[in-house]
Amino acid sequence: MSKLLRKPNKNESTQGVTIVHDVTTENSLLKYVEFKIVDLAPGATYAEELAKKECCIVALTGKIHVTDKEATFKNLGTRESIFEKKPTDSVYVSNDRCFEVEAVSQARVALCYSPSEKQLPTKLIRASDNGVEHRGKYNNKRMVHNILPDSDPSANRLLVVEVYTESGNWSSYPPHKHDQDHLPQESLLEETYYHEMDPPQGFVFQRIYTDDRSIDETMTVENGDVVIVPGGYHPVGVPEGYTSYYLNVMAGPTRIWKFHNDPDHAWILER
């Protein structure tokens, strides 16, 4: 199996707290992005000290309380299923702070991390703060919820978006990459994808490839999988009948999303 594909690996760390994914700079090719998926039973709590990292806590499903021991945000989360297709609540917590998540109901939480040195204020990112974008046409249509876009100065390095791609459509397409620290032409952003499918037995194909094909992996990605994108183009194709969801975390030396389309396929945008 590709080193870029991670299947769910459930590990009950404490009573009612199950770590489903734990992508770190130690166990992956990434330097700027770390990522966790945590399932919490009602009443269970998950806490962390952040040191020199910032974290965006995304209430994927269920209701949670979040505190950084100074501010407390109660009853966050807007959906029981990701496929209700509405934005959700998130909280940004900066470096040298701690946080605690308490589940009000059964909850799944995404923890999105990147290195951070300059402490910024903790920020509640309400569902209503998410910019909603409808991108593309023909069979390249997708809906994007911008949770922490580069236009929002609340974070030092983190970029967080979630993307819905309907049956028979492609997203992260035409293929683009952001793996060169070469602004203004292109920014270097590592990326993770956390995928879900509706109905859940579905799959998508995701190809990760570079111009020189030193990386060229096409993966069958299933519900709950994580794909790691250290670099290269990263298109996603969704089979007929299924809806794809993915949560993207991006981070790199500069917090700008400046991508470069694969010239072989950029003509798609001219139709």
Ligand SMILES: O=C[C@H](O)[C@@H](O)[C@H](O)CC(=O)O
């Ligand atoms: O680089 C960003 C990721 O590939 C996705 O967020 C992608 O941009 C979503 C899309 O517009 O298809």
